[in-house]
Amino acid sequence: MRAGFRMILESAGDMVVVGEASTGAEAVAAASALRPDVVCMDVQMPDMDGIEATRRIVADASPSPSIVVVTTFDRDDYLFDALAAGASGFLLKNAGPExxxxxxxxxxxxxxxxxxxVTRRVISRFAAPSASADGETSSAGRDGGRHPGSRQPDDVSRVAAGLTDREAEVLRLVAQAMSNAEIARRLYIGEATVKTHVSNVLQKLGARDRVAAVVYAHRHGLA
Structure with a gap:
């Protein structure tokens, strides 16, 4: 399987496989020594499973590599445990080379x-909408309109997080699984500008990656 992955990845022409590991413990050691940009991590391995290996790699390296869990098993416990451990993605081994x-x-x-x-499963598990931290929610009169001066949960959450209007707009599009290029086209701004906005959003939310930002957005009514 690893030989097949290496052949596929190196055929792309713009990436190099710098190392391989057959156990979780070897993966942790290799990540520390080789400092890769991305790790493709299995789940079921000898010595240490991929979830624990992911947790250790994320904790030990700064900056840590992005970790994509690649597994045969489409199981919710693997998915949620991997994301909780710090993985940035989840892919099944039956995925095509592309x-x-x-x-x-x-x-x-x-x-x-x-x-x-998978995004829907993550949101349904972790991101049920919640009231804002200060307990302020919108209210409606008998006619269904908002009371004067009331603020919607997304406005409260945006202010609490310190997001600008543009950053909140970018976060909503991130939560729709849009890439930076797609967001740039939607908002008629440069892709580098989008990248800056996304970085600011992650920093303000204290989110490690876009997955965490998506969960935050749905949990706090920003998407």
Whole structure:
């Protein structure tokens, strides 16, 4: 399987496989020594499983590589445990060669790698909308309109997080699984500007990556 992955990835022409590991412990050691940009991590391995290896790599390296979990098993516990451990993506081994290459490129760019159906599962598990921290919510009169002066939960959450209007707008589009290029086209701004906005959003939210930002956006009514 590793030999096949190496052949696929190096055929892309714009990436190099710098190392391989057959156990979780070897993966942690290799990541520390080689400092890769992206790690494709299995789940079931000898000595240490991929979830624990992911957790250790993320904790030990600064900056840590983006980790894409590649597994045979489409199981919710693997998905959620991997994301909680710090993985930036989740891919099944039956994905085609183009999908694997794309996954590594997406992870290297700092984007989240979650298929739409996986995103829905993450949101349903972790991101039920909640009231704002100060308890302020919008209210409606008998006619269904908002009371004067009331603010919607997304406005409260945006202010609490210190996001500008533009940053909140970018976050909403990130939560729709749009790439930086797609957001740039939607907002008629440069892709470098979008990247700056996304970086500011992650910093203000204290989010490690776009996956965490998506969860935050849905949990706080920003998407």
């Amino acid at each position: 999908e694997l290459i794309s996954a590594v490129r997406v992870a290297a760019a700092g984007d989240a790698l979650l298929a739409p159906e």
